[in-house]
Amino acid sequence: MNTQDLQTEEETCGMSRRGFLGLLGKGAVCAGAIVGAVGAGSAIGASEAGSGKRAYQQNDKQFAEAVNNPPKIPEYNWNDHQWAMGVDTTRCIGCLRCMEACKMENSVQMDANHNRTWVERYVYLEGSNTALIDSQADPKNIANAGSETKFRFDNRYKDVKVEKAFFVAKLCNQCEHPSCVEVCPTGATFKSKDGPVLIDTTYCIGCQYCVQACPYGARSFNESRGTAEKCNWCYHRITKGLNPACVEVCPTGSRIFGDRNDPESPVSLFIRNNHVQVLKPEMGNAPNVFYVGLDKEVV
Amino acid sequence: MEHVFEHVTPFVGYVYPNETDFPWSQLIVIYPYITGLVAGAFVISSLHHVFKIKSFAPISRFALLTALCFMIFAPSPLLFHLGQPTRAFNAVITPHWTSAMAAFGYVAGFYLCLLILEVWFAFREDIVAMSKARSGIMGKIYGLLTLGSDDVSEHALAIDHKVARILSMIGIPAACGLHGYVGFVFGSLKSREWWSSDLMPVIFLLSAVGSGVGLVIVLYVIVSKYRKTPIIDETMRGLLYVMFTGVAIVMVIEGLEILEMFYKAREGVETVRELIAGPIWVGMYIQWGMSVFALLTTSALLLFNVHGKRLVTWLFLSGLAMMIGVLAMRWNVVIGGQELSKTMRGLLTFTPELFGRESLFTVLIISICPYILLFLITKLLPPWNEKIEPDHRVSEVQNLHRISLGMNQTQ
Ligand code: SF4
Ligand code: SF4
Numbered sequence: 001m002n003t004q005d006l007q008t009e010e011e012t013c014g015m016s017r018r019g020f021l022g023l024l025g026k027g028a029v030c031a032g033a034i035v036g037a038v039g040a041g042s043a044i045g046a047s048e049a050g051s052g053k054r055a056y057q058q059n060d061k062q063f064a065e066a067v068n069n070p071p072k073i074p075e076y077n078w079n080d081h082q083w084a085m086g087v088d089t090t091r092c093i094g095c096l097r098c099m100e101a102c103k104m105e106n107s108v109q110m111d112a113n114h115n116r117t118w119v120e121r122y123v124y125l126e127g128s129n130t131a132l133i134d135s136q137a138d139p140k141n142i143a144n145a146g147s148e149t150k151f152r153f154d155n156r157y158k159d160v161k162v163e164k165a166f167f168v169a170k171l172c173n174q175c176e177h178p179s180c181v182e183v184c185p186t187g188a189t190f191k192s193k194d195g196p197v198l199i200d201t202t203y204c205i206g207c208q209y210c211v212q213a214c215p216y217g218a219r220s221f222n223e224s225r226g227t228a229e230k231c232n233w234c235y236h237r238i239t240k241g242l243n244p245a246c247v248e249v250c251p252t253g254s255r256i257f258g259d260r261n262d263p264e265s266p267v268s269l270f271i272r273n274n275h276v277q278v279l280k281p282e283m284g285n286a287p288n289v290f291y292v293g294l295d296k297e298v299v
Numbered sequence: 300m301e302h303v304f305e306h307v308t309p310f311v312g313y314v315y316p317n318e319t320d321f322p323w324s325q326l327i328v329i330y331p332y333i334t335g336l337v338a339g340a341f342v343i344s345s346l347h348h349v350f351k352i353k354s355f356a357p358i359s360r361f362a363l364l365t366a367l368c369f370m371i372f373a374p375s376p377l378l379f380h381l382g383q384p385t386r387a388f389n390a391v392i393t394p395h396w397t398s399a400m401a402a403f404g405y406v407a408g409f410y411l412c413l414l415i416l417e418v419w420f421a422f423r424e425d426i427v428a429m430s431k432a433r434s435g436i437m438g439k440i441y442g443l444l445t446l447g448s449d450d451v452s453e454h455a456l457a458i459d460h461k462v463a464r465i466l467s468m469i470g471i472p473a474a475c476g477l478h479g480y481v482g483f484v485f486g487s488l489k490s491r492e493w494w495s496s497d498l499m500p501v502i503f504l505l506s507a508v509g510s511g512v513g514l515v516i517v518l519y520v521i522v523s524k525y526r527k528t529p530i531i532d533e534t535m536r537g538l539l540y541v542m543f544t545g546v547a548i549v550m551v552i553e554g555l556e557i558l559e560m561f562y563k564a565r566e567g568v569e570t571v572r573e574l575i576a577g578p579i580w581v582g583m584y585i586q587w588g589m590s591v592f593a594l595l596t597t598s599a600l601l602l603f604n605v606h607g608k609r610l611v612t613w614l615f616l617s618g619l620a621m622m623i624g625v626l627a628m629r630w631n632v633v634i635g636g637q638e639l640s641k642t643m644r645g646l647l648t649f650t651p652e653l654f655g656r657e658s659l660f661t662v663l664i665i666s667i668c669p670y671i672l673l674f675l676i677t678k679l680l681p682p683w684n685e686k687i688e689p690d691h692r693v694s695e696v697q698n699l700h701r702i703s704l705g706m707n708q709t710q
Contacts, residue, residue: 113307113320120313133644137316170315179490185403186386187395205389206382208322209400215490217315217641221322226382283489299313299642 098246173287312645339511360682516618567643589624
């Protein structure tokens, strides 16, 4: 692609992209406000009470405001960065604070069927050659926790002999060759220059072709807004120099984030110092989330 | 257990958490089904227009109208499905060309225009005749429909036929394109094992022709009974040939696809086996049962050289079987593909909703609409090549009726 092409692309997409960035920015402000107000109590419970039956951290009025009046993000040039994420599965303890943080930060629907990130548990019982898999969305885990809005794994393996067990955190891989972008009929989903794949929610028609096309099941559909949803590495945060919410809250440092253009960033070091793998490499998507400690059973 | 969200799809094994919210429902089942009927009906109408096969002459224009009526409703399931239907035209204004879906507006729009044009040229002579024979408001409507061109000289009619024929010739690859394209929408997704197959467009296309021929047979028989007109044996034989060819080829290719999947036996093939034995087994039985029935019946009809009433009955039944079988096949592909988890380690079981925007009720309404439209349109443009009677005969009957009523009142 030559410079002229880039320029024209910039011109055609510029408006909607800017709108989108702004939208994210406002979203963060609102979510932050609610978290702040609730303080040490259960933030999620409060947000449920605040927005009626459907639990959003950001109510529809705030959403509309963010769309119509996007705040500006100063001094950010997406040509200067190349974001990437690392997941060290050997450190993950399955506490699911990343999920809770993500749902709060990004106004993700609170039920078990809409997730921007989730955690899978792999358990090899003694003598078995295959792993048993579940995620926090498993009905038994929900029943055990008593609610879809409390993210917990149950203790179902306490009476059996476990040979090996580990957790794998999943999220959108912000692929280099994203299937979701390829199939989007309107261009509402696009690959940004700094890495993340973004959705312009003011342009998405809600056909869900992208939901079908993602090999990782990373996308979901927000019924009440009628548009597609997925992780964007908290674009509103990283453009301000912050870490994504999940990385911020992870107590074990299992999630690593940074700029690959900076050779000393945590993620550059993580990739340099480890044998990293990606999920489903055979799909040809070239993910930008790099894993350490994957297993043959990981789907 | 408290659920915040209502439409949860139950599953066994391990599926990605987001998969429990089913993306494409039964509306996307009938979308390829309806476009398939269009393609099939159009092919039948072209057999006369393009290849001049005489036996299809009596139903050629009827099949054309059928194709038009179904095409008009083909996009509606998609519109009902979109999360933001008011933005539907975004895909047309700023199409993102790497997406198979981006072309839909153009392909469908082009095809619809083509059908409308062809209908006009095929019916112009009748429209002109009717604008003269009818009086009152209907006369005016026909007058408008002529678009001011009321020349019915032999020369003008020859041009009409020629144009209709050319349109029809463009229409055959267009119909195949339209439907092969629908197959591509599914077949090109690498994320789903059950869809991602090079044979998908071919399977979609051939089964489309099968179901379309089935539709034309069923409608032709029903309409002839209703109008009390004879069912022409030669036409039925012609339909029989097309039907037999269609069913035979589609069964072979569908069989090959499944065989290949199991023979290659890539990772997760056990789950594919469980899918067939589990969530879609009813659909599979219907699809294959109906296809086998249609194949056996049409073979027998050919083998024993059956004509007359027996031909009508059995061909009608196999046409119906083909329509049902292909509908089941669409279900097995669209729903089955999503019931097989992307993890290849789990299966979901989809249960359609009965009422609501994306429900069986909507499907029912959308499926009935083309038939109603077809009924109305055949009233407006009778496709049967019969003599057009001036309508004073009708008014005479009405007058008689009125007079008799008046007499009743005076008594
Ligand atoms: S993981 Fe899925 S949603 Fe994310 S960029 Fe890749 S294909 Fe798109
Ligand atoms: S749902 Fe939206 S983002 Fe996804 S493919 Fe359709 S228009 Fe694009």
